[in-house]
Amino acid sequence: METESVLYRKGFGLKKEVKGDIQQHYHSxxxxxxxxxxxxxxxxxxxxxxxxxxxxxYGVDRAVEYAYQTRVKFPDRNIYLIGEIIHNPFVNSQINRMRIEILDGLNQESIDFSFLQPEDVVIIPAFGVHHETLERLKTRNCILVDTTCGSVLSVWKRVEQYAQEGFTVIVHGKYAHEETQATWSHVSKYPGGRFLVVFDKSEAQIICDFIEGKIGSEALMEMLGKAGSPGFNPDLDLQRVGCANQTTMLSSESLEIAGMLEEAFINRYGKEETGKRFRSFDTICxxxxxxxxxxxxxxxxxxxxxxxxxxxxxxxxxxxxxxxxxxxxxxxxxxxxxxxxxxxxxxxxxxxxxxxxxxxxxxxxxxxxxxxxxxxxxxxxxxxxxxxxxxxxxxxxxxxxxxxxxxxxxxx
Ligand code: SF4
Missing domain, CATH: 3.40.1010.20 (4-hydroxy-3-methylbut-2-enyl diphosphate reductase, catalytic domain)
Structure with missing residues (x-):
């Protein structure tokens, strides 16, 4: 019978024990x-x-500290990390020196977790992981230490709500970034959940042009299809949309993109109808x-x-x-x-x-x-x-x- 992993989300109460090392490595x-x-x-x-x-x-402080606490708590265990703890080579090399092995965070679906034993420990980085990755890890019966930042969890909550209400999620972010991958994976877990990732204003303009009838679905799919959920159909999936963003994007651009999309909806459907078809929430942390x-x-x-x-x-x-x-x-x-x-x-x-x-x-x-x-x-x-x-x-x-x-x- 398969049992589930133990999941730690609040560290191990070893703040004092790791303070010295953290100070030595990161203080100036x-x-x-x-x-x-x-x-x-x-x-x-x-x-x-x-x-x-x-x-x-605050999110990085917390993730780094939990990684250090994990090594103190489990001095002799194999510890793995899904991708980089954060995007800083110096911090990742320090983590690596603590005998924490970094797995491929950008291609999580390709990692075969069958090597994990119940006594092994896996750390989830501040960006979070794919919903499916977490589910696969849970079945390995190993110890999981989740350092996903609270601000990232808030984005997930928001996009899940959009998906549940039947809105297609437009994410302003980098499609291949770990955080954005994790975010769209949370949309995909709902039947009929749809998403489309846009990198910048020029990509958002393509969606606007489609909504306003200036280009057809084929043209949109040719330009943005790779960043959409499987089976994305612009004619069906761009009738009601909710905007969110990767937490680390340029906030002014995220706001502009949401504004552009809202305007396109107003031009097509009018103001009153747009109120029923368009949602936006700034998820920059x-x-x-x-x-x-x-x-x-x-x-x-x-x-x-x-x-x-x-x-x-x-x-x-x-x-x-x-x-x-x-x-x-x-x-x-x-x-x-x-x-x-x-x-x-x-x-x-x-x-x-x-x-x-x-x-x-x-x-x-x-x-x-x-x-x-x-x-x-x-x-x-x-x-x-x-x-x-x-x-x-x-x-x-x-x-x-x-x-x-x-x-x-x-x-x-
Ligand atoms: S979401 Fe914001 S607070 Fe959290 S780790 Fe990323 S940059 Fe830091």
Whole structure:
């Protein structure tokens, strides 16, 4: 007889036991020092401005801590993780060093879980997993540690409600992103549940054109069919829609997309009927929103020479911060201090493109006003390393900065 797995959703009460390791891996004295000075400081001829909201969010904090607690709770067990815990290579390599094996999170349906034994432990990352993946895992009778972020669970609740009420779910997100895959899998679990993922405004416009009768179903399927639920039929499935979004998208774009779709419905059906056919709910999480608001505030209020956005190149929320910055300021999305190759060369990801390039002459001479922020999956330790390296190019060595921090600690 098959029995079900034990599922832990609240950690193991081992906060104190993991605090030291987490502090050592992800804390930065330099960043704490900068924060204690109101997020801005002059270092030689470099003025550094740190955004008011940056770095690790509540969901990432929680997921990382649960992963550490899991190793303490089960020191000798095999522990597996479905995909990356979050999109930061440094954090994932730390997790890996704790003998936690990362499985393929992007192709979950291809993982054969028959190797799992009852004593094995599987961690579910902050993005969550496919509904079917969780069901398959449950039948293995192993231990499951679910770190799915509460904000992601709220999106699932919303899209499930749409599906139950017979609305097709339009998700603004990246079709292949783990979180969006998990979200649409929650729509598919309802008989007749339909979804269509749109990446940006130009894809949303295709749906609008269809709703307004400007293009036919064949043209829509040719352009967007791959991002729809199996058997998607625009003629039947785009009569009533509910909008939601991946939690880490550009919030302004998500709102615009919902507005575009509503307008298309009004143009086709009129206002009153649209009330019955159209639903929308902004499911951007507050941490993403706060980081986007903070970078906009920083860019609008200071006249920066340069803006650095720090985070994994596959991090969706970091990428959107870089997109916001590039519209207003000279800026670079970098992965960490290793991206600052030298005072002459920087390795960075181009905004709006999936391309990493090396650029020369990136650091202006003379006095410099530089803004710094980081995505929700970037630990302070990585931000601190970037700042140390940047200042070293201006002949301010790490030792001098550490003495400065130590002197202030002694004084206080
Ligand atoms: S970015 Fe938002 S949804 Fe993602 S883990 Fe952080 S708080 Fe949760």
């Amino acid at each position: 004295e330099l960043i704490t020092y900068l924060i204690s000075h109101g997020n801005e400081m002059q270092f030689g001829d470099v003025h550094v401005y740190l955004a008011q909201d940056f770095g690790f969010c 507050s941490a993403t929103q706060d980081r986007q608001d903070a970078i906009i505030e920083l860019l609008n209020s200071k006249h920066l020479d340069l803006m650095l956005i720090i985070g994994g190149f596959n991090s969706s929320n970091t990428g959107h911060l870089a997109e916001i910055a590039t519209e207003k300021n000279h800026s670079f999305h970098i992965a960490g201090d290793e991206s600052l190759v030298s005072a002459d060369e920087i390795k960075h990801k181009l905004p709006f493109k999936n391309k990493v390039v090396v650029e020369r002459d990136w650091l202006p001479n003379g006095s410099l006003k530089i803004g710094i922020t980081a995505g929700a999956s970037t630990p302070n330790s990585k931000i601190g390393e970037v700042l140390y390296r940047l200042l070293s190019f201006r002949n301010i060595p790490e030792a001098a900065l550490n003495s400065m921090i130590a002197a202030e600690v002694t004084e206080s």
